[in-house]
Amino acid sequence: MFSALPHASVLPTYGWDSTWEQLALTADAPAGAVPGRVARVDRGRVDVLTGRGRVHAAPRVPCAVGDWVLVDGSAVAAVLPRRTALTRSAASGRSEAQVLAANVDTVLVAAPLAAGVRPGRVERLVALAWESGATPVVVLTKIDQDDGSSLVAALSDLADAAPGVDVVPVSAVSGDGVDEVAAAARGTAVLVGPSGAGKSTLANALLGEEAMATATVRDVDGKGRHTTVHRELLPLPGPGVLVDTPGLRAVGVRDAAEGIDRAFADVVDLAGGCRFADCAHDTEPGCAVAAAGDAGTLPARRLAAYRKLVREDEWAAARTDARLAAERRGRWRQITRDQRARYRARGH
Ligand SMILES: Nc1nc2c(ncn2[C@@H]2O[C@H](COP(=O)(O)OP(=O)(O)OP(=O)(O)O)[C@@H](O)[C@H]2O)c(=O)[nH]1
């Protein structure tokens, strides 16, 4: 239970609503705990935006940027159930998922025009976005660098790579498209994409320079570039909240079968025409997906990307199963040991 909220009026600017209030009332937290939203997580400490300002707290329970929590003194006492969670397979090869941001409504997938669009990266992030429960929007950044034909080509590639997903072209330098991105960034929006995609520069444009300069944590990398080192949640001047994330190099998928299917709705649609309901679209006879690939109606690249993500997702699931099995074995061994010790103690 949390106490009456003397300064609760700022919480809605962070996304607080009556549903969160209800959840907070029934949460398991000491009297006097106050609600707030996690703005930053850094080596075992979290920054929470509360009605009484920014609080540094120790997370007694694990939490991620975007979580609504109840803070008791200087500790996070409870995390309210998440509406959505943007996760990736942990980069270190461990079998746990890493929560990049919680309670996200819109995932802004930044793809820079400068480098030429990398469709595989966009597909992967769009799949993770759908899987999270949020709505993806592709943001084609740095369009001031169009050489006259690259913008048209990029928009066409993105339409193929992200069917049914809005694509917003933007230049943070010229300001073109910034209002459109602001309109697309519904609710809590998170900016994801590779390092150097222009996420922080776009965040600046959306937030106003000063807000960003004082709030985000940036560092100079080995090549002398400024790069974001922390995820940071910031209220936008209009309605909504923005989370800027450091560039994502490796984004593994896991438990993302639904998200992958949504990101590849064209492939799934074709699969409806396969002879076998459990067709793996590999070497099965009567496979409509393979046929479309052969006929060139489904780009070979896209089919390969779909297969790759599905395989990766299944592999991650197998790894999780292996870990759970190992844990079960470990538990069982412990039980057996305990039992033996009890028998010995009884003199058997
Ligand atoms: N021409 C042009 N350059 C841009 C634009 N947006 C960003 N840049 C430049 O691209 C570089 C990278 O921009 P950042 O905003 O730091 O990229 P980021 O995605 O935040 O990178 P990380 O913090 O490493 O994840 C910087 O040199 C920016 O000045 C743009 O709209 N047009």
Ligand SMILES: [Zn+2]
């Ligand atoms: Zn098939």
